[in-house]
Amino acid sequence: MNFAFKGRNGRGELVEGIVDAVSSDAVAAQLMAGGVVPVSIEATTEAVSVAGGGWLEALLARPVTLDDTLVLTRQMYTLQKAGVPILRSLAGLEASTSHPGIISLLQDVRASLDQGRELATAFARHPAVFSPFFVAMTRVGELTGRLTEVLKRLSEHLEFELDIRARIKQALRYPVMVIFAMAIALVIINLFVLPKFAEVFAHFKSELPLMTRILLGFSAWTVRWWPLVVAGGIGAGLAWRNWIATPGGRYAWDRFKLRLPIAGNIVLKATLARFARSFALANSSGVPISQAMTVVAQTVDNAYIGARIEQMRDGVERGESISRCATATGVFTPIVLQMIAVGEETGELDTLMTEIAQMYERETDYAIKGLSAAIEPILLAIIGVMVLVLALGVFLPLWNLGQAAMGR
Incomplete structure (x- = not known):
């Protein structure tokens, strides 16, 4: 709720403005804490922001x-x-x-x-x-x-966050374009191309191959029920979005991302690099370790890794060492665990956590550079399967028809 106030500062000057608070008493306490004696406080519908428009x-x-x-x-x-x-x-x-x-x-x-x-x-x-x-x-x-x-x-x-995002976008640009083109091609084939072939095949007196019947049946179903297909896709997208907005859904999705064949390793290394750099920054600024882990757990942008960091915090609060708590999470490599142990023993944890962040950043950079090269064979295999299915389903009956005509 917004309140418009007028008051006097320590020099007796009139001060007025609009604040967002739960009650007028909260506004008065806030003003008094800032050295302003309130004269009048009234509820208002005017927004605090001055953007307007x-x-x-x-x-x-x-x-x-x-x-x-x-x-x-x-x-x-x-x-x-x-x-x-x-x-x-x-x-x-x-x-x-x-x-x-x-x-x-x-x-x-x-x-x-x-x-x-x-x-x-x-x-x-x-x-x-x-x-x-x-x-x-x-x-x-x-x-x-x-x-x-x-x-x-x-x-x-x-700057590190922006650099990681830019590299991932650059690596995924070509695969996304290929997948988008494949999706458009499938829609055009199902809605426009296969129905024309169905009219041609309807004049055949012989039984069509199984692959052809499957393709024509799927095309006819798509042409007839495409509004429901679109509505179902939109509904599924909204349901998935609402599901990952819940704590349980977000945790399950973030955990699943780490298990993806190619992208999972990149997500894990980028997340751990973000954790190491954030923890080094917070700890070197004088934040207590338990409080630093609480803050960092909210910034790793992964609920599963965040839960592991909170697990480390709980262990530290019980008096356990950071290296032992990090080992219990099961997400750090042995080399990193050794570096954490050395940093804890020598009192140079901030320096070694920064080195850990740099190491994960380099590994993330190498993984991102090889992302396109790793995805391209998979895309080529998918395209090859699509072409094979279309060839068997569309051209095989025409081939059989040609062979029958030549036989006569």
């Missing part, structure tokens, strides 16, 4: 992407390193960008800071832009006075 403009607005977040983080790091105050930095960034979403976001963050909120709390109001890990690390930077260093490490973290 109605539902159509909001629908057509360009979203804030991960690239935008990376650029914003780098700019904030540069300004903080130069000693520019945070409010002045945000005002300068707002004036230097032409992205409506970034402008709206920075205005809301500045308004939150003016109301006495922390920077991490202001970031948490925009979960679509700032992940829980980003918010948690920002809060750690504020508490420890190392915000500049945290922003630098966060920019490196975001």
